Amino acid sequence: MDIPRYWRLRNQRYRLEGSRCKECGSICFPPRFLCPHCKSAEMEPYELKGRGKIYSYTIIHQAPDIFDKNVPYTVALIDLEEGARITAQLTDIDPDDVSIGMPVEMVIRKIYEDGENGPIQYGYKFRPILFTDAGS
Amino acid sequence: MNRIMKPLKPVGIIGYGAYVPAYRLSAKEISRVWRNGQDRNYLPIKQKSVPGPDEDTITMSIEASKNALLRAEIDADRIRAVWVGSESHPYTVKPSGTVLAQVLGIYPDTVAGDLEFACKAGTEAMQAAIGFVGSGMAEYALALGTDTAQGRPGDALEYTAAAGGAAFILGPAEQAAAVLEGSYSFVTDTPDFFRRAYQHYPEHGNRFTGDLAYFLHIRSAVNTLMEELNLQPNDFDAVVFHQPNVKFPRKKAEDLGFTTDQLKDGLLVDYVGNTYAGSSVLGFTAVLDKARPGDRILLASFGSGAGSDAFSFVIHDKITEIQSKAPQTMQYVRREKQIDYASYARWRKKIRMQ
Numbered sequence: 228m229d230i231p232r233y234w235r236l237r238n239q240r241y242r243l244e245g246s247r248c249k250e251c252g253s254i255c256f257p258p259r260f261l262c263p264h265c266k267s268a269e270m271e272p273y274e275l276k277g278r279g280k281i282y283s284y285t286i287i288h289q290a291p292d293i294f295d296k297n298v299p300y301t302v303a304l305i306d307l308e309e310g311a312r313i314t315a316q317l318t319d320i321d322p323d324d325v326s327i328g329m330p331v332e333m334v335i336r337k338i339y340e341d342g343e344n345g346p347i348q349y350g351y352k353f354r355p356i357l358f359t360d361a362g363s
Numbered sequence: 364m365n366r367i368m369k370p371l372k373p374v375g376i377i378g379y380g381a382y383v384p385a386y387r388l389s390a391k392e393i394s395r396v397w398r399n400g401q402d403r404n405y406l407p408i409k410q411k412s413v414p415g416p417d418e419d420t421i422t423m424s425i426e427a428s429k430n431a432l433l434r435a436e437i438d439a440d441r442i443r444a445v446w447v448g449s450e451s452h453p454y455t456v457k458p459s460g461t462v463l464a465q466v467l468g469i470y471p472d473t474v475a476g477d478l479e480f481a482c483k484a485g486t487e488a489m490q491a492a493i494g495f496v497g498s499g500m501a502e503y504a505l506a507l508g509t510d511t512a513q514g515r516p517g518d519a520l521e522y523t524a525a526a527g528g529a530a531f532i533l534g535p536a537e538q539a540a541a542v543l544e545g546s547y548s549f550v551t552d553t554p555d556f557f558r559r560a561y562q563h564y565p566e567h568g569n570r571f572t573g574d575l576a577y578f579l580h581i582r583s584a585v586n587t588l589m590e591e592l593n594l595q596p597n598d599f600d601a602v603v604f605h606q607p608n609v610k611f612p613r614k615k616a617e618d619l620g621f622t623t624d625q626l627k628d629g630l631l632v633d634y635v636g637n638t639y640a641g642s643s644v645l646g647f648t649a650v651l652d653k654a655r656p657g658d659r660i661l662l663a664s665f666g667s668g669a670g671s672d673a674f675s676f677v678i679h680d681k682i683t684e685i686q687s688k689a690p691q692t693m694q695y696v697r698r699e700k701q702i703d704y705a706s707y708a709r710w711r712k713k714i715r716m717q
Binding site for chain 1: 385
């Protein structure tokens, strides 16, 4: 069971909590103590909105044991609107339908179950933007 | 005794949100597998929703709640209660509400708990939230009814046991889009449907589930509510009942003197199945999406065990401002991707490998 890590990273995994440099304004995910752009140590928590575009992607056929039942699935590099680049699984999409530049949004999904008795790990995945015309 | 329930301070719905997974399994496909298609003329619904392999009651509740927050336009940390009604909480011990509170930014100044009352756990959560806000203990409270219902392979309920849910943020009436006129709850000990500890699938009392369970409890709740509020069926613009199949809510509406026109906007079971604790409340969100100021809406759930919660809501002007601030329920209903029984069996862990 990986409970300490699960507990420590929950705000990153649940709410895309990264960091923003108070000096130069650059945004990092995962959060950092030092700004990689201006070396400032003045970093503050920053919640990303969870929208972006696919920069690149790969289809996983040989997966780690915990994801073995999910193959084939897609892992993408996503450029978020605020500027950070994030690695995440895609969901609710057939790997054949994924394309570079596709607009995506963050959703919280089950990442894996730690065996029959362990905790259920929730976290971010991305899916194609569902409704561009919400409410119509 | 005053049978109607009204909070000390007027309470209403500030925001609401729905969620239905993308996947659908047709009743014909289930019939093909278990009955060789021979019962296809008697199928209870057209299709049911199926959660994706990475979805459960917690993840679906999160999306419904985010939609409710988009409509409520309040800071999440002003919500002081997270109550999730479901019979498919992912953990037996560890509240789904704690994950929601953390994800949505409601933590740590909140209560959080899970409720279970078969298919009426969602309206049970609403009753609790109304009491919490109406007593002044909280400014806002979040109530949900969400389920990934379990159906035993080959059982009659497998045709309908579906997934989905709805979230409601209750708050002061002066900020509300739908204001509560009053509610009434009717409960008896009726063993029509149950699931014992450590069992994967529930048991049901076959024909016992109709007259003495669904019909008696909803009839008693709705008739008392209307009597105490001095209302007639034609005073309502829309009515939503728990919907385990298409036949039951239609028959219920007819028995109580409601028209098919009053029933139609909230009757989603043919397209998404019986979403259990999410069933009546999901239908209610579809009605709210179309409601106009001045409308009066009747919501009546049914939960096996058994009981029914009935509510009368009056729609206020704010409804027109908030309807388009989040995805509408029918957008989720129409987002359908058909899957076959084999995928369903794999995703829903119907195949035990050890």
